[in-house]
Amino acid sequence: MTDLGIPPFGMPPLSADRAHYVLDRGAGFVLSIHAFGLACCAVEVVAAAMADEEITHAEETPVDPGRPRYEVMVVSGTVTDKMAPAVLRHFQKLPASSYVISFGSCANSGGPYWDSYCVTKGVDQIVPVDVYVPGCPPRPEAFVAGLRALHRTVEASRG
Amino acid sequence: MSWSDRVDQAYAAALGEASLRDEGFPPLTVEVPADRWVEALAVARDVLGCTFFDWLSAVDEGEGGFAVLCHVVARRTAGVEHLAVRCLLPRSRPVLASAAGVFAGARWHERETHEMFGVDFTDGGALLPMVPLLLPEEFEGHPLRKDFVLASRVAIPWPGAKEPGESEGAPATSRSRRKARPAGVPDPDEWGPR
Amino acid sequence: MSPLPARSRGVIALIEENCTSCMLCARECPSWCIHIDSHTETVPASTEGGRDRTRTVLDRFAIDWSLCMYCSICIEVCPFDALHWSPELAAPEGDIRELTHERDQLEAWLASVPEPQPLDERAEPAKEIAAARRAADRARLGRQA
Numbered sequence: 341m342t343d344l345g346i347p348p349f350g351m352p353p354l355s356a357d358r359a360h361y362v363l364d365r366g367a368g369f370v371l372s373i374h375a376f377g378l379a380c381c382a383v384e385v386v387a388a389a390m391a392d393e394e395i396t397h398a399e400e401t402p403v404d405p406g407r408p409r410y411e412v413m414v415v416s417g418t419v420t421d422k423m424a425p426a427v428l429r430h431f432q433k434l435p436a437s438s439y440v441i442s443f444g445s446c447a448n449s450g451g452p453y454w455d456s457y458c459v460t461k462g463v464d465q466i467v468p469v470d471v472y473v474p475g476c477p478p479r480p481e482a483f484v485a486g487l488r489a490l491h492r493t494v495e496a497s498r499g
Numbered sequence: 500m501s502w503s504d505r506v507d508q509a510y511a512a513a514l515g516e517a518s519l520r521d522e523g524f525p526p527l528t529v530e531v532p533a534d535r536w537v538e539a540l541a542v543a544r545d546v547l548g549c550t551f552f553d554w555l556s557a558v559d560e561g562e563g564g565f566a567v568l569c570h571v572v573a574r575r576t577a578g579v580e581h582l583a584v585r586c587l588l589p590r591s592r593p594v595l596a597s598a599a600g601v602f603a604g605a606r607w608h609e610r611e612t613h614e615m616f617g618v619d620f621t622d623g624g625a626l627l628p629m630v631p632l633l634l635p636e637e638f639e640g641h642p643l644r645k646d647f648v649l650a651s652r653v654a655i656p657w658p659g660a661k662e663p664g665e666s667e668g669a670p671a672t673s674r675s676r677r678k679a680r681p682a683g684v685p686d687p688d689e690w691g692p693r
Numbered sequence: 694m695s696p697l698p699a700r701s702r703g704v705i706a707l708i709e710e711n712c713t714s715c716m717l718c719a720r721e722c723p724s725w726c727i728h729i730d731s732h733t734e735t736v737p738a739s740t741e742g743g744r745d746r747t748r749t750v751l752d753r754f755a756i757d758w759s760l761c762m763y764c765s766i767c768i769e770v771c772p773f774d775a776l777h778w779s780p781e782l783a784a785p786e787g788d789i790r791e792l793t794h795e796r797d798q799l800e801a802w803l804a805s806v807p808e809p810q811p812l813d814e815r816a817e818p819a820k821e822i823a824a825a826r827r828a829a830d831r832a833r834l835g836r837q838a
Contacts, residue, residue, distance in 0.1 A: 421638075457642040485784065657714060
């Protein structure tokens with residue numbers, strides 16, 4: 341096998357203890373993003389994370405002990421009935437003050453697979469959702485907008 | 500000799516007959532009797548050099564039964580040759596010998612075909628237990644069969660059922676009119692809540 | 694990030710004037726996400742002894758963005774060009790019901806719909822232009838008489 345010299349892009353495996361990305365907008369808190377990527381929408385989430393300056397890779401972002409971290413699970417892609425228990429399990433492992441962003445039509449409502457025999461019609465059937473981002477797939481700009489909307493919600497709730 | 504001639508010749512020699520099927524589109528398809536399925540795949544692999552197993556699945560042909568298809572590919576120095584091997588199973592008893600002896604990767608595809616169509620696979624005459632692959636455990640029925648109704652389409656009212664001039668709960672004409680049904684929704688007398 | 698291309702599929706804008714409630718978009722939508730309500734009205738005869746006519750009036754036109762898959766089938770099938778793509782993005786919402794946009798919201802997107810592609814210079818002019826020109830000429834001659 342030849343070495344193509346491509347730098348390895350490895351996202352850490354999904355774990356409740358380690359996020360993929362961090363959103364730091366200079367506020368009194370930081371959002372710790374778990375990219376629960378299931379299908380095509382996951383690519384847009386990665387594209388947004390690579391392009392936006394405020395989103396950094398968690399592995400490369402030092403943890404700031406002075407500011408609280410809120411975990412955000414971003415469900416992007418179709419939730420099949422077979423996968424639904426895994427989504428729920430991951431959410432249940434996160435702290436109680438965690439948030440969920442439903443990204444894309446499939447996660448919002450089943451989307452184009454609304455009539456399928458084995459698709460969960462929206463991830464809000466199994467976990468509470470805080471922000472719904474419309475699109476099929478939503479553009480990376482829409483992901484950033486969704487994250488910022490959640491950031492504002494969290495900021496408001498902290499008073 | 501063209502690929503199509505080579506396939507014809509190989510199957511005529513091995514099975515005593517060869518029927519090339521013209522689907523109207525590629526790949527080249529050869530129809531074989533169901534009881535000689537494993538032999539036919541071995542001919543594809545050993546005589547015709549189709550060493551790459553692509554996929555195995557089924558088609559619900561309605562009254563005609565279930566057609567099981569196996570797509571294999573022969574690598575050449577320049578390019579590839581495609582071949583689809585097909586056999587027909589009766590609807591009442593869709594049982595076929597497993598192809599895993601010829602192409603090990605076929606076992607995964609047979610699990611999916613069993614799940615989706617209800618086709619059984621045997622190994623040495625014994626029925627193979629097929630662990631569900633893609634469907635949740637509580638799932639009932641075989642979804643890719645043509646008579647499997649998508650319940651969401653029956654339960655959710657079709658926005659297109661309304662006629663121009665009709666509103667939610669206020670039909671345009673007072674006389675009862677047979678409502679237009681969307682694709683895939685059977686007559687309520689045949690299928691639906693009781 | 695750079696601005697979106699003008700012909701991006703962001704949201705769909707509705708030109709209510711053009712819509713005749715023919716229901717084609719609602720019927721063809723694969724996601725069943727277009728909801729249309731309409732009613733018929735009788736327009737009394739304009740001349741003595743003439744025939745009363747009926748007219749379809751649009752009551753509700755809504756698109757549910759949580760279901761839409763942005764396939765463009767509704768836009769392509771509309772015989773009256775009432776639907777158009779706009780590059781604006783529908784805002785993320787906390788409540789999924791807010792993702793269903795009603796007529797007024799769909800009309801508001803019209804401001805960002807780009808100009809249609811120009812016709813080929815050598816093409817025949819559209820029949821509507823010739824018909825409109827004839828009607829304008831008739832009206833002008835009528836006023837002069």
